[in-house]
Amino acid sequence: MKILVAGGAGFLGSHLCDRLTREGHDVTALDNLMTGRLQNLTNAEASLSFSFWSHDVTEPLPSWVLRERFDRIYNLACPASPPVYQRNPEHTMLTCVVGAQQLLALAAQHGARYLQASTSEVYGDPEEHPQRESYLGAVNVTGPRACYDEGKRAAESLCLDFDRHQRCEVRIARIFNTYGPRMRPDDGRVVSSFIDQALRGEELTVFGPGDQTRSLCYVQDTIEGLVALMEHNGPQPGPVNIGNPAELSVMQLAVQIIMMTGSPSMIVNQRLPQDDPRRRCPDVSKAAALLGWKPTTNLQDGLLQTIIWCQSQQETST
Numbered sequence: 001m002k003i004l005v006a007g008g009a010g011f012l013g014s015h016l017c018d019r020l021t022r023e024g025h026d027v028t029a030l031d032n033l034m035t036g037r038l039q040n041l042t043n044a045e046a047s048l049s050f051s052f053w054s055h056d057v058t059e060p061l062p063s064w065v066l067r068e069r070f071d072r073i074y075n076l077a078c079p080a081s082p083p084v085y086q087r088n089p090e091h092t093m094l095t096c097v098v099g100a101q102q103l104l105a106l107a108a109q110h111g112a113r114y115l116q117a118s119t120s121e122v123y124g125d126p127e128e129h130p131q132r133e134s135y136l137g138a139v140n141v142t143g144p145r146a147c148y149d150e151g152k153r154a155a156e157s158l159c160l161d162f163d164r165h166q167r168c169e170v171r172i173a174r175i176f177n178t179y180g181p182r183m184r185p186d187d188g189r190v191v192s193s194f195i196d197q198a199l200r201g202e203e204l205t206v207f208g209p210g211d212q213t214r215s216l217c218y219v220q221d222t223i224e225g226l227v228a229l230m231e232h233n234g235p236q237p238g239p240v241n242i243g244n245p246a247e248l249s250v251m252q253l254a255v256q257i258i259m260m261t262g263s264p265s266m267i268v269n270q271r272l273p274q275d276d277p278r279r280r281c282p283d284v285s286k287a288a289a290l291l292g293w294k295p296t297t298n299l300q301d302g303l304l305q306t307i308i309w310c311q312s313q314q315e316t317s318t
Contacts, residue, residue: 002026002069004112006057006103007076009036011182012117012175014044015223016074021047028068032056035079040182057099058091061106069110072230075103076117078152082145082273083188089147096151100158108167115230116159118239120176120280121149130247130281133174133239143275156239163236170236171229176243176282180219180302181309190214191303194254195310198263208272210251215281217244218302221295228291237290243282244295260303 003020007013008029013036020027026049029041033054044050055062057077078095079085085092100116107114123131124139139149159170183189185196197204225242248256254267287293 001071003028003072003074004065004068004070004103004106005029005074005076006099007031007036007078007117009033009038009040009052010076011040011180011184012178012219012222013074013076014040014182015180015219016076016226017041017044017050019223019227021050025049027051028053028070030055030057030065030077035081035084035184035187037184057102058094061102066106066109070106070112073103073107073112073114074117074226074230075100075115078148080119081184081187081189082148085148086144089144092147093151096148096155097158100155104158104162104168104170107170108162111168113169113171113230114159114162115171115173115226116155117226118152118156118172118174119148120174120241120243120282121145122153122156122174123277124149125275125277126279129279130245130283131241132283133241133286140275145275160236160238171232172239173226173229173242174239174282175222176217176241176280177214178217178219178222178243180306182219183306185310185313190250190253191216191306192310194257195261195307198257198261198265199307199310199314201264203268204254204258204265206250206254206267206269207276209269210254210267211249212272212276213247213249213279213281214253215244215247216253216299216302217242217295218297218305221297225287225291225293228293229287232291237286240287240290241282241284242287242293243284245282245284246299247279247281248299256299257303257307261307
């Protein structure tokens with residue numbers, strides 16, 4: 001198939017490009033390189049059926065893109081790191097909404113199936129636990145994280161309006177915390193931050209008391225879930241959680257990373273950011289029933305692969 005991946009040079013996007021090119025698809029990646037990196041695409045670029053174009057989806061799509069007849073469009077365009085997306089909240093909101101609208105219109109024009117990479121952040125600081133797709137969320141619409149949370153919620157609305165009006169067939173993946181090789185150490189997400197600090201022998205920064213929980217899904221499991229959802233045939237399934245229901249506290253994660261790296265690092269606590277979720281855990285029973293999908297990588301193995309990759313990056317940078 002001919003496939004477009006918006007955000008294709010990012011953490012998730014580049015792994016998706018690898019997966020699709022290995023299957024022999026003709027893959028085009030778009031990315032503005034705000035957080036994506038060209039070196040993430042080394043494997044994909046080994047395929048003659050892969051191409052990369054620098055483009056920001058808040059801008060009108062290039063004429064050559066509009067002329068292409070894509071079979072599948074994956075929209076993974078938008079920074080997922082709170083410090084990064086809060087740095088330019090207007091651009092974050094426009095990436096979510098304008099980017100989705102333009103790519104949905106492209107899908108409608110050529111009859112492509114479209115997958116929206118949404119997020120567990122649509123649940124906000126949830127009052128339901130674990131979070132099912134039917135839960136409507138508890139989002140602060142005026143808080144500092146709203147540019148991302150509300151942007152993704154608006155994108156979901158756009159997607160389902162396009163689908164309801166039979167303009168194009170859409171799939172919505174609500175992605176929970178994903179980790180693995182190619183995470184940027186400076187992006188502010190908990191796994192990459194802890195590993196980077198531990199490898200440098202620096203203090204691990206735990207925000208709040210550390211009893212807030214996260215459920216971490218290894219990147220390859222997430223990618224398999226996205227592809228399975230995109231290729232699901234049948235009636236509109238609605239949003240589908242893609243994540244790992246194995247829940248642990250941020251403090252437990254910090255201790256485990258210190259032990260696995262053999263780091264002398266100490267743990268320090270800082271003030272919890274506004275609207276930081278207290279608990280985060282997906283109910284993935286819908287994905288299991290609909291797609292036959294479930295995560296298979298345990299945390300120990302996934303963290304080990306991530307630590308090895310982060311070590312290699314530090315050695316390369318020095």
